[in-house]
Amino acid sequence: QVQLVESGGGVVQPGRSLRLSCAASGFTFSGYGMHWVRQAPGKGLEWVAFISYDGSKKYCADSVKGRFTISRDNSKNTLYLQMNSLRAEDTAVYYCASVREDYWGQGTLVTVSS
Amino acid sequence: QAVVTQEPSLTVSPGGTVTLTCGSSTGAVTSGHYPYWFQQKPGQAPRTLIYDTSNKHSWTPARFSGSLLGGKAALTLSGAQPEDEAEYYCLLSYSGVFWVFGGGTKLTVL
Numbered sequence: 001q002v003q004l005v006e007s008g009g010g011v012v013q014p015g016r017s018l019r020l021s022c023a024a025s026g027f028t029f030s031g032y033g034m035h036w037v038r039q040a041p042g043k044g045l046e047w048v049a050f051i052s053y054d055g056s057k058k059y060c061a062d063s064v065k066g067r068f069t070i071s072r073d074n075s076k077n078t079l080y081l082q083m084n085s086l087r088a089e090d091t092a093v094y095y096c097a098s099v100r101e102d103y104w105g106q107g108t109l110v111t112v113s114s
Numbered sequence: 115q116a117v118v119t120q121e122p123s124l125t126v127s128p129g130g131t132v133t134l135t136c137g138s139s140t141g142a143v144t145s146g147h148y149p150y151w152f153q154q155k156p157g158q159a160p161r162t163l164i165y166d167t168s169n170k171h172s173w174t175p176a177r178f179s180g181s182l183l184g185g186k187a188a189l190t191l192s193g194a195q196p197e198d199e200a201e202y203y204c205l206l207s208y209s210g211v212f213w214v215f216g217g218g219t220k221l222t223v224l
Contacts, residue, residue, distance in 0.1 A: 035213070037160075045152070045160060045203050047213040059211050062115050095159055099150055099205065102162035102171050 002026040002103050004096050009108030012086055022079040022096030022105055030054070030074035035099055036081045038092035039107075048094070049081065064090075086112045116140045118206050120216035125224055126194045134219045135186040136204030142185035143206060149187035150205040151180055154218075160203065164189060191221075199223045 008020040022034070036048040049060040049070040058070050069082040079096050093107040117139040126132035136149060143149060151164040164170060164180035167187065177193045187204055204216040 037215075044201075044218040045154075045205075045215045047205065047215055050213065061212065097160075099152075099162055100165050102173075104159045104161065106159055 004098075004103055004105035006094060006096055006105045006108035009094065009110045011111045011113060013114050014087060014112055016086055017082070017084045018086060018110060020081040020083065020094055020096075020108060020110070022081075024077045024079065024103075027101075027103065029077040032098045032101060032103075034070075034072065034079045035097050036070060036079075037095045037097055037099075038090075039095070040089075040092040043092075046092070051079070083110070086110075088112050115212055116206070116208060116214050118204060118214045118216040120202075120204060120219045122217065123220040123222070125222045126191065126198075128194055128196060128223055130194050131190065131192045132194060132221070133183070134189040134191075134202055134204075134221070135183065136188070136206070136216050137186045138206055138214075140208070143182060143187045145182065147187070147206040147208070149180065149182075151178075151187075151189045152203045152205065154201045154203065163202075194223050196223050 003025045005023045012018050033052050035050050038046050038048050051058050051070045055072050067085045071080045091112050093109050095107045097104045119137045149167050152160040153163050154160040163174050168180040179190050181188050202219045207213050
């Protein structure tokens with residue numbers, strides 16, 4: 001069955017970096033565009049970034065532009081989110097997803113705090 | 115980037131019908147925004163109910179339907195069940211360059 005498993009979350013100080021991973025299985029990962037979506041505690045969903053199936057197109061929200069980078073390794077069936085210069089407002093559960101196909105991970109919590 | 119608006123909360127009686135809407139600050143929502151609708155229950159990841167305005171997944175109950183209505187995307191629930199109580203989010207695509215979620219609608223079945 002389809003599985004997306006995020007990892008790499010944790011507690012990090014403001015200004016530091018973190019890299020999230022999302023391991024995919026059960027479907028042809030290389031055939032699908034992928035998103036990162038986040039949800040701050042008690043808040044709504046926020047779109048973070050998108051990467052096309054082959055990695056040639058990458059887009060991100062203004063709130064993370066210049067700080068976050070989305071990438072993928074289709075040979076490893078893995079999606080990444082490199083997060084630099086983290087801020088308190090980046091605290092959230094981060095989901096990887098192929099939204100059109102209803103493939104969602106369980107999320108990984110990132111807490112930015114000193 | 116655009117702002118996407120949803121009703122903050124709605125209440126529907128069991129067996130009743132309710133329509134949730136999704137508007138865009140840039141103007142009318144069209145099929146070109148490829149509207150999505152998601153259902154999220156407490157402590158769970160979201161699930162994609164509707165994609166491309168009105169297409170359903172195999173798991174999407176038949177009582178849910180998506181459409182365009184009066185310049186907005188709409189999600190209609192006909193014959194509400196207690197298990198439909200959840201937060202519902204819409205997502206719009208802007209030229210495939212950025213996507214924006216609405217603020218969510220908390221649906222109560224009471």
